[in-house]
Amino acid sequence: MEDCIFCKIINGEIPSHKFYEDDLMIVIADIAPKANKHYLAIPKKHYKSFTDMTGDDAVNLGKCIKKVGEIAPSLGLENGFRFVINQGEDGMQTVPHLHMHLLGGQKLNEPNYNK
Numbered sequence: 001m002e003d004c005i006f007c008k009i010i011n012g013e014i015p016s017h018k019f020y021e022d023d024l025m026i027v028i029a030d031i032a033p034k035a036n037k038h039y040l041a042i043p044k045k046h047y048k049s050f051t052d053m054t055g056d057d058a059v060n061l062g063k064c065i066k067k068v069g070e071i072a073p074s075l076g077l078e079n080g081f082r083f084v085i086n087q088g089e090d091g092m093q094t095v096p097h098l099h100m101h102l103l104g105g106q107k108l109n110e111p112n113y114n115k
């Protein structure tokens, strides 16, 4: 997908350190970390959100989520982590390529979304 920053990172057009990569996803550090450890697990296929995913995308996302569980200790998330997917305007999604935030490396505050 042209002009998608995550597609450019996935295809190497923008260099990045990939903590993990397989045929379905990459894991990189978030450029603006909101916790001691903040990774983005990004499916390689470009689609914006849950609304846009196909059945195959759903199956592959399930595989990615299982893999996240397996590699979490190697990312320093052995003590647990928060898993977040922001969707759309109210979800404050800023990059229109579905991705998973993995936050940890500390005990995380429980956000109050009404504040």
Ligand code: 5GP
Binding pocket: 005, 028, 029, 030, 031, 032, 033, 040, 085, 086, 092, 093, 094, 095, 096
């Ligand atoms: P969203 O708000 O869409 O759920 O999350 C997008 C995330 O991507 C943000 O946390 C932002 O800091 C991160 N981000 C945006 N551009 C880049 C980039 O070029 N490199 C990396 N590593 N992260 C990025």
Ligand code: ZN
Binding pocket: 001, 004, 005, 006, 007, 008, 045, 046, 047, 096, 097
């Ligand atoms: Zn993309």
